[in-house]
Structure formats: C-alpha cells, structure tokens
Amino acid sequence: MTVHPAAPSLDLLREQIAALLQNPATGHGLARTLRATAKEIEISRYHQASSRAWPSGRIDTAPERVQIGGGAHRIDNFFNIDAIPPADLLWDIREGIPLHDASVQVMFSEHFLEHIDYPRSVKHYAREAHRVLTDGGQLVTGVPDAAFLLKHYPANPKLAAEMVERWYSKRDCLGDINTFLDVINYAFRDQDDAPNYTPHLWAYDEKKLIQLFTEAGFRTVEPWAFDATTANPKRQWGSVYVVAKK
Numbered sequence: 448m449t450v451h452p453a454a455p456s457l458d459l460l461r462e463q464i465a466a467l468l469q470n471p472a473t474g475h476g477l478a479r480t481l482r483a484t485a486k487e488i489e490i491s492r493y494h495q496a497s498s499r500a501w502p503s504g505r506i507d508t509a510p511e512r513v514q515i516g517g518g519a520h521r522i523d524n525f526f527n528i529d530a531i532p533p534a535d536l537l538w539d540i541r542e543g544i545p546l547h548d549a550s551v552q553v554m555f556s557e558h559f560l561e562h563i564d565y566p567r568s569v570k571h572y573a574r575e576a577h578r579v580l581t582d583g584g585q586l587v588t589g590v591p592d593a594a595f596l597l598k599h600y601p602a603n604p605k606l607a608a609e610m611v612e613r614w615y616s617k618r619d620c621l622g623d624i625n626t627f628l629d630v631i632n633y634a635f636r637d638q639d640d641a642p643n644y645t646p647h648l649w650a651y652d653e654k655k656l657i658q659l660f661t662e663a664g665f666r667t668v669e670p671w672a673f674d675a676t677t678a679n680p681k682r683q684w685g686s687v688y689v690v691a692k693k
C-alpha cells in the first residue's frame with residue numbers, strides 16, 4: 448500500500464509567511480517574494496474552494512455572456528468570473544475556463560490578459576476561450592496598448608504627462624514616475640509589489656492580439672469598436688480592443 452504524506456497546508460504556509468513578514472530579520476528581497484506568494488495563496492484558496500464545489504472543472508450552468516477578470520466592474524447580464532471577490536464565480540483562469548464546450552456566445556475581458564503569464568497561461572486562455580465559445584461566438588479583449596505608448600517615446604513628453612495624470616495620479620507610485628521611461632516601465636510592469644495591484648506580465652498591441660487569437664483557432668480577429676455599455680469607460684484611452692470570432 449502506498450502511503451501518501453499529509454498534504455502540505457496552505458493555511459499553515461500563510462501563517463508562516465505572515466510571521467516571517469513581521470520578523471525584522473526578513474530582508475527586503477525575501478519579503479517581496481513572500482508578499483507575492485501570499486497573494487498566490489489567496490487566489491489558490493478561492494480556487495480550491497470552487498474546485499471542491501465543481502470537481503469536474505465545469506459549473507452546471509451555461510451562461511451565454513461571460514466576463515473574465517472584471518474586478519469591481521460588473522456588466523449587466525454577464526456572468527462574472529474572477530480570481531478574487533466580487534464575482535459570480537471565483538476561479539483562477541490560469542487553470543482553465545470552467546465552462547462547457549461551445550456554450551458561450553460572448554466572452555469579454557479588459558485589462559486582464561496582461562496580468563497572467565505569457566506564454567503558458569495566455570495561450571492556454573486563448574485556446575480555452577475558443578473551446579467554450581459557440582460557432583460564431585465572439586471573444587472581446589481589451590488591453591493597455593503598448594504601441595500607443597511606444598509610438599510617442601521619447602519625443603512627446605506632454606503625452607507622458609497626460610498618461611501619468613490619467614493612469615497614476617491616484618496611486619502611491621506617483622512620486623516615482625519622473626521621466627517618460629518611468630511611464631513605460633510602469634505600463635509594462637504596472638505596480639510590482641503593491642498591495643492593491645498585480646503586475647503586468649506581458650505587453651500587447653493589436654498585431655500581437657491578432658497573432659495570439661489566430662493561433663488559437665479563431666476565424667477572424669478585428670478591431671472592436673469601444674462600447675461603454677459593456678466596457679469600462681475609464682479604459683478607453685490608451686487601450687486596444689479586438690474581437691475574435693470562432
């Protein structure tokens with residue numbers, strides 16, 4: 448008979464990390480990694496709770512309109528899936544999309560894709576989105592437009608100032624964005640090691656989105672006309688959106 452060691456406990460690890468973060472002997476570098484691990488543990492605990500409810504990895508309803516990574520921006524008549532509350536379902540999308548094949552008509556996300564790791568999780572997400580959409584179904588994706596930012600570097604510092612005002616004026620990183628290159632660093636990494644934000648892990652432009660979704664099997668990938676009844680109005684400036692059709 449095989450004897451399995453007791454499963455390591457996430458709760459215990461969480462307590463140990465909290466204790467280490469209180470300990471003055473824990474240096475800055477280790478503390479950064481521990482804070483990132485603590486965030487992953489939080490996501491994992493929510494995900495594991497949902498996985499226990501849906502052990503097949505598929506929920507028993509079949510929503511036709513789904514938003515992924517909407518955070519506080521809920522959309523009427525959409526089923527909202529996010530890693531953390533508030534959402535209709537807490538699920539770590541890096542583990543797949545918990546919906547049935549060919550069941551969704553519209554899937555929407557904005558300012559989500561750049562927060563998951565490329566290529567493993569991003570390409571997995573694109574394939575999963577293709578699997579759950581009906582024939583003719585649409586995947587709408589909006590991300591910060593790296594091309595918009597880079598197009599103006601370094602010649603247009605006025606635009607850099609506008610970017611800082613629009614994107615970072617209410618954040619505690621404001622005093623550390625001192626040059627145009629700092630704006631670019633922030634857009635590519637967002638706030639690494641910040642309590643309320645997860646960093647950006649990859650940058651996108653329209654060409655990259657077209658390549659990504661074409662590779663995943665979508666028939667067409669085209670620019671999406673911004674529609675504030677679905678999208679978050681504050682995302683319009685400086686973002687790029689595409690619609691991929693199955």
Ligand SMILES: C[S@@+](CC[C@H](N)C(=O)[O-])C[C@H]1O[C@@H](n2cnc3c(N)ncnc32)[C@H](O)[C@@H]1O
Nearest residue numbers: 516517518520529530539540541557558559562
């Ligand atoms: C920058 S917020 C964008 C929120 C909203 N879409 C908006 O535009 O205001 C990124 C969202 O993606 C979610 N997210 C990040 N990683 C995720 C993952 N692995 N699975 C599910 N949601 C995730 C975060 O919890 C957060 O709500």
